[in-house]
Amino acid sequence: EILAAITATLGDGPLKGRHVLVTSGPTHEPIDPVRYIANRSSGAQGAALAAALRDLGARVSFVTGPASVPPPPGVEVHRVETAQQMLDAALAALPADAAICAAAVADWRVANAGAQKMKKGASGLPVLEFAENPDILATLSAHARRPALVVGFAAETETVEAHATAKRARKGCDWIVANDVSAHTGIMGGAENAVTLITEEGADPWPRLPKTEVARRLALRIAEAFA
Amino acid sequence: EILAAITATLGDGPLKGRHVLVTSGPTHEPIDPVRYIANRSSGAQGAALAAALRDLGARVSFVTGPASVPPPPGVEVHRVETAQQMLDAALAALPADAAICAAAVADWRVANAGAQKMKKGASGLPVLEFAENPDILATLSAHARRPALVVGFAAETETVEAHATAKRARKGCDWIVANDVSAHTGIMGGAENAVTLITEEGADPWPRLPKTEVARRLALRIAEAFA
Numbered sequence: 001e002i003l004a005a006i007t008a009t010l011g012d013g014p015l016k017g018r019h020v021l022v023t024s025g026p027t028h029e030p031i032d033p034v035r036y037i038a039n040r041s042s043g044a045q046g047a048a049l050a051a052a053l054r055d056l057g058a059r060v061s062f063v064t065g066p067a068s069v070p071p072p073p074g075v076e077v078h079r080v081e082t083a084q085q086m087l088d089a090a091l092a093a094l095p096a097d098a099a100i101c102a103a104a105v106a107d108w109r110v111a112n113a114g115a116q117k118m119k120k121g122a123s124g125l126p127v128l129e130f131a132e133n134p135d136i137l138a139t140l141s142a143h144a145r146r147p148a149l150v151v152g153f154a155a156e157t158e159t160v161e162a163h164a165t166a167k168r169a170r171k172g173c174d175w176i177v178a179n180d181v182s183a184h185t186g187i188m189g190g191a192e193n194a195v196t197l198i199t200e201e202g203a204d205p206w207p208r209l210p211k212t213e214v215a216r217r218l219a220l221r222i223a224e225a226f227a
Numbered sequence: 228e229i230l231a232a233i234t235a236t237l238g239d240g241p242l243k244g245r246h247v248l249v250t251s252g253p254t255h256e257p258i259d260p261v262r263y264i265a266n267r268s269s270g271a272q273g274a275a276l277a278a279a280l281r282d283l284g285a286r287v288s289f290v291t292g293p294a295s296v297p298p299p300p301g302v303e304v305h306r307v308e309t310a311q312q313m314l315d316a317a318l319a320a321l322p323a324d325a326a327i328c329a330a331a332v333a334d335w336r337v338a339n340a341g342a343q344k345m346k347k348g349a350s351g352l353p354v355l356e357f358a359e360n361p362d363i364l365a366t367l368s369a370h371a372r373r374p375a376l377v378v379g380f381a382a383e384t385e386t387v388e389a390h391a392t393a394k395r396a397r398k399g400c401d402w403i404v405a406n407d408v409s410a411h412t413g414i415m416g417g418a419e420n421a422v423t424l425i426t427e428e429g430a431d432p433w434p435r436l437p438k439t440e441v442a443r444r445l446a447l448r449i450a451e452a453f454a
Contacts, residue, residue, distance in 0.1 A: 038262070116385055117408070137291070157344040182260060
């Protein structure tokens, strides 16, 4: 893979000269100094995408939460923990020709996160108050320096295509890569993905494929969009 | 380390013939199919303890949550995710001569965890209801088949010794290994630990040491208790 990175950097891939921002992995939202809210994203799909875009010659800014899969070589890695930090790092990476928001960003953070560890006490159970996190995909889609192509991911557990199509309209992005992350699919944390690509032309269901192959096909579609 | 495991199994360490239960790592408490509450325990101290006990000849039942450090070779590994599963696995491992509860167990689980992914919606923010998790240390300490020696850990962020001494009395365990997991100490997720051992004889603060050395000293203290 390091060889591929070097070859891509020296070569003349179809994305040569393009700058692509990729967000990846989960975010962690602190509850107190030791507890946090997480999600089951491994970062595998985002890392594979970054590698595939790099292989087509793109310069990749890779903004990653605490993923279990390491970032690929040959990309600019920006490590973050929370959704707010991810947004800050994404905006700092602009301008970009394309932004691929593959991260599984927490919708909410804990508004009353404590500086000390919460204790079991007479009061009994904790009361967590939530605040909405910034919406990275919508923010990039509406930004003054909006990338020409903005792609979001939609991890759903029911009525995937309908939810994802609505998400595309609501966020103002160009494409949505939708998938079913229900536990029975084994997709979140697994090696394969079964996605539906939703564009202005409609929904295109892809077969179940290794995440690396989903990444390669998506990177080629992105290259076509810039051809 | 594999050699150490083999040597220990064949050798005649001071804990030869003893069965020790070790719990280790964090627990994960589901919110919905993709989100969960976690904590920053890496499982490093628990894994080091299991290895040190094994090296002294003990048979080790190692009940571990989703840790970032792998379990040591030469121990019986039981993988769990939630506090309830950890309790079930710990009880299933009895009888044991000693139980070392090094896991960072979530005090609460989400009582209204959802079978579908929670959506951002008109309703706005989620309302999580919590239920108290079973207390593994207290349960083992009061159990009909109570191990002769029950050791708990207390991860604190303030007034460590006072909290830990109160915890020892409240839980009914024999020893408490207390440490300060405030972020500035770098202990949770780090390679070193600074513990205070609290027994019926009082509090004994140990110097800051590698977690492997804390494990070795604690294993030797346990061997002394059975000598």
